[in-house]
Amino acid sequence: MRGHEEESSVIDVLLIQLQLHAPCDVGSSSPAFHAANRTIWDDALDRIYTFAVDLVEETAKKSGYTKNVRIPSNLLSLAVKATKLVSPAFV
Numbered sequence: 172m173r174g175h176e177e178e179s180s181v182i183d184v185l186l187i188q189l190q191l192h193a194p195c196d197v198g199s200s201s202p203a204f205h206a207a208n209r210t211i212w213d214d215a216l217d218r219i220y221t222f223a224v225d226l227v228e229e230t231a232k233k234s235g236y237t238k239n240v241r242i243p244s245n246l247l248s249l250a251v252k253a254t255k256l257v258s259p260a261f262v
Contacts, residue, residue, distance in 0.1 A: 178226075182245045185219050189252050196255055220253040 189196075192212060197203045199212075206212035227242055227250050234240045242250075 179243065179245060182223075182226075182243070182249050185222070186245060186249055186252070188215075189219070189249070189256065193252075193256055196252055198256070216253065216256055219249070220257045223250040223253050226250075 192204065192206055193199075193201075194203050199206075199209070223246065226246055230242050230246070231240045
């Protein structure tokens with residue numbers, strides 16, 4: 172069970188990072204967006220997105236890809252926010 176708690180803590184920290192850099196899920200063109208180095212932020216955001224999507228996929232796989240997959244709410248929030256922020260239409 173310890174692995175799940177650590178994973179949840181990592182997800183919570185990543186959610187805080189997204190909130191600090193893109194409050195209210197604003198795109199990079201918003202005055203509220205902040206990153207000292209846009210290239211580094213884009214790379215970090217891609218990694219967060221990949222981490223979240225991989226974890227959702229792993230969760231679905233463990234459940235046998237049934238209709239009733241239980242994805243933790245913080246993971247779902249991370250996946251949605253990261254997807255929104257990496258979307259070219261949102262930038």
